[in-house]
Amino acid sequence: MNTRQQNLLKIITSQYIKTAQPVSSQFITDKGKFKLSSATIRNEMAELEAKGYISHPHTSAGRVPTERGYQYFVENFLEDLTLNKRQQDFLRKVSQPFSRFEPQVAKELAKSMAEFSNGAVFVAFSDNEFYYTGISYLFAQPEFFEHEVVYNLSQVIDHLDTVVNKIYDSVMPDIEIYIGSQNPFSNDCSVVITNYQVKGNSGVLGILGPTRMDYKNNASLIKYCQQLINNLN
Structure with a gap:
């Protein structure tokens, strides 16, 4: 993939994550990020599609990232996982009443993470002690409006504890x-996941969301909350 195609993929993926709307060559031309003709941009987008990084929904002239495109985006464009200050301050206040680790602090952080990520958040305190929240945020995403997808995702939620245990x-x-x-x-x-270490024990912290999730924000959320929990005695 050449540099121009990398930049195009970054713009298409970032915009689609924000809006859930396919991104057209005209939008990219109007945005003014490239000093290229719309025909050249269309040709480069056709190359990205041929390579499997973006796809062309039948109902739209725009393009959306494929799984391969999201993977490339995550591997190449998530350099800085610093959470924004507003979210840092809020999460720090959530954890402040707790001088030492207890399950309730992780549960309170999980509730805030669900709100900030618009996804479902789960915390495992051991391989058989489990908490999750934010299901309403997850089902509010446009990807999950179809009955079949909702049913499949409901099955996932019902078996979250089984998968986490594995x-x-x-x-x-x-x-x-x-x-x-x-x-x-x-x-x-998609899922963003890590473990935390406290009192010599480990646990699991994760955010479950659509493949269109805001990977940078969610990875930054996970990283910051992991640090907050790890710093408790």
Whole structure:
């Protein structure tokens, strides 16, 4: 992929994450990021589509990222995982009443994370002690308006604890992102996941959302809350 195509993919993916609307070559031309003709931009987008990074919905002239496109975006464009100050301040206040770790602080942080991410958040305190929240935020995403998708995702929610139990020991302290077919929870969505270490014990913290989730914000949320929990005695 050449540099021009990389920049195009970044713009298409970022815009689609924000709006859930396919991105047209005309939008990119009007945005003025490229000093190129709309025909050249269309040709480059056709190349990205041929390589499997974007696709062309039948009902729109625009393009949307594919699973491969999201994967490339995550691997190449998430350099800085610093959470914005407003969210940092809010989450720090949530954790301040707790001088030491207890499940309730993780639950309170999870509720705030769900609101900030518009996704479902789960916390595992052990391989058989589990909490989740934010299901209404998840189902409010436009990807999940269709009955069949809602049914499939409901099955995922019903079996969250089973999947977490299976992967509990393999979750690492690094921020891990699994997209679509790589996601152990469901091919219809993505997950950002990590573990936390406190009092010599580990737990699991994750955000479940559409493949269109805001990966940078959600990875930054996970990282910051992991640090807050790890710093408790």
